[in-house]
Amino acid sequence: MDLMVIIETMIKLLLLMGLGFALNKWGIFNRESNRMLSDLIVKVTTPLLIISSVCENDGGGDRLSILPVLGGAFVLYIALIVVGELLARLPFFRKDEQGPNACMLIFSNNSFMGIPVLESLYGSSSIFYNSIVNFPFFIFIFTYGAFRLSSGKQKFNIKSILTPGVISSLIALVIFMTGVKLPEILVDTCDMVGSVTSPLSMMVLGSTVAMYPLARSLRDWRSYLFSAFRLLVLPALALVACRLLHINDFYTGIVTLSCAMPVASMVLMLAEQNNLETAQISRTTLVTTLLSVVTIPLFVALLSI
Numbered sequence: 001m002d003l004m005v006i007i008e009t010m011i012k013l014l015l016l017m018g019l020g021f022a023l024n025k026w027g028i029f030n031r032e033s034n035r036m037l038s039d040l041i042v043k044v045t046t047p048l049l050i051i052s053s054v055c056e057n058d059g060g061g062d063r064l065s066i067l068p069v070l071g072g073a074f075v076l077y078i079a080l081i082v083v084g085e086l087l088a089r090l091p092f093f094r095k096d097e098q099g100p101n102a103c104m105l106i107f108s109n110n111s112f113m114g115i116p117v118l119e120s121l122y123g124s125s126s127i128f129y130n131s132i133v134n135f136p137f138f139i140f141i142f143t144y145g146a147f148r149l150s151s152g153k154q155k156f157n158i159k160s161i162l163t164p165g166v167i168s169s170l171i172a173l174v175i176f177m178t179g180v181k182l183p184e185i186l187v188d189t190c191d192m193v194g195s196v197t198s199p200l201s202m203m204v205l206g207s208t209v210a211m212y213p214l215a216r217s218l219r220d221w222r223s224y225l226f227s228a229f230r231l232l233v234l235p236a237l238a239l240v241a242c243r244l245l246h247i248n249d250f251y252t253g254i255v256t257l258s259c260a261m262p263v264a265s266m267v268l269m270l271a272e273q274n275n276l277e278t279a280q281i282s283r284t285t286l287v288t289t290l291l292s293v294v295t296i297p298l299f300v301a302l303l304s305i
Contacts, residue, residue: 006300009120013113013202014293020206029207037204038265041197046111047168049194053127054172055187063177069132069251070173076238076255077136080106081144083237087229093222099148100271100281105230107141108261110134111165112205113289116198117257117296126254128176131169133254138166141266149267150274205289208265212286222280223287230288231295235260239302253303260299262288 023029029037084105088098108114110130118126142161175182217223238259242252263285271278 006121006297009117010293010297012120013116016199016202017206017209017289020203020208021210022206023203024207024210029203029210031211034204034207034211037200041201041204042111043164045194045197045200046115047164048190049115049127049197050131050165050168050172051175052187052190052194053124053131054176055182055190056124063179066132066173066176069129070135072247072251073133074136076133077106077140079241080234080259081140083234087233092225097280100267100276101226103145103148103267103270104226104263104281104284105234107137107145107264107267108230108258109205109264109289110137110258110261112201112265113292114258114261116202117261118254119198121257121300122250122253126250128172129251130254130258131165131172133251134258135166135169137264138163138169141264141270145267146270149270149276205265209286209289212282214286217283217286220280220283220287223284224291226284227288227291230263230284231260231292235295235299239299249303253300256299256303257296260292260296262292 020029024034081102084102085098087105088102093101114130114134115127118130139161142163174180235256239252239256242255247255263281265285268278268281268285271281
């Protein structure tokens with residue numbers, strides 16, 4: 001892909017973030033609207049976008065080929081947990097923040113930022129495959145992630161895993177595997193609602209960034225050190241692993257860019273639910289989000305080599 005197209009895509013996403021930032025400062029967006037819009041994106045528009053994306057993808061001849069992808073996705077997240085736990089124990093980071101640091105390394109922003117980036121680069125079909133690759137995200141964030149962020153106090157709860165993202169991914173997987181055709185009017189409706197996901201998610205992300213202490217976040221050296229691992233080391237390891245395993249370019253791109261995304265906002269939400277000190281998490285989320293505008297095009301360029 002032309003590097004200028006990639007840069008233009010990131011500039012558009014940055015402008016949408018800037019718009020959300022301004023809307024927050026103007027009082028149009030606030031913490032409550034961010035929460036409500038986040039719920040709308042997570043529970044409605046993204047699930048419908050996933051379903052509409054698979055309806056537009058006929059799957060080709062071998063529909064069973066998606067099963068190894070799903071299996072590989074679980075292997076990916078297990079590997080991320082191992083690497084994340086090891087990196088979180090480096091002497092650079094505080095010992096009492098190992099749980100949050102591990103979660104910030106493992107779970108990336110594959111919804112709010114990942115979907116618009118992948119859709120711009122690979123088209124709408126990538127949304128479905130991205131949902132399959134990141135299917136384990138929803139399982140591990142509410143099991144391992146909840147356990148780590150509650151210091152082992154939160155127990156396993158099957159209801160917490162059955163999120164709209166998981167349910168829509170399962171529906172999309174069934175549609176893909178069976179080749180069933182939904183009524184065109186239903187597909188068009190899903191597509192219309194799902195199409196607001198990318199611009200709305202970036203505006204909400206910008207509004208969320210506006211609520212963080214910007215100056216203090218930008219002066220925190222630990223956030224930059226953490227960003228180097230989150231935005232450079234992990235995607236580089238993913239890219240090298242995919243190349244060594246001879247995974248095709250399409251899946252290599254999805255896996256690498258998923259690992260190159262900034263810290264998932266879900267980590268901050270779970271930390272707040274468990275009454276943890278979230279200052280470092282919020283600063284790191286902000287810094288990784290801003291720096292990813294530079295690092296994501298870097299890895300897209302590397303993928304084209």
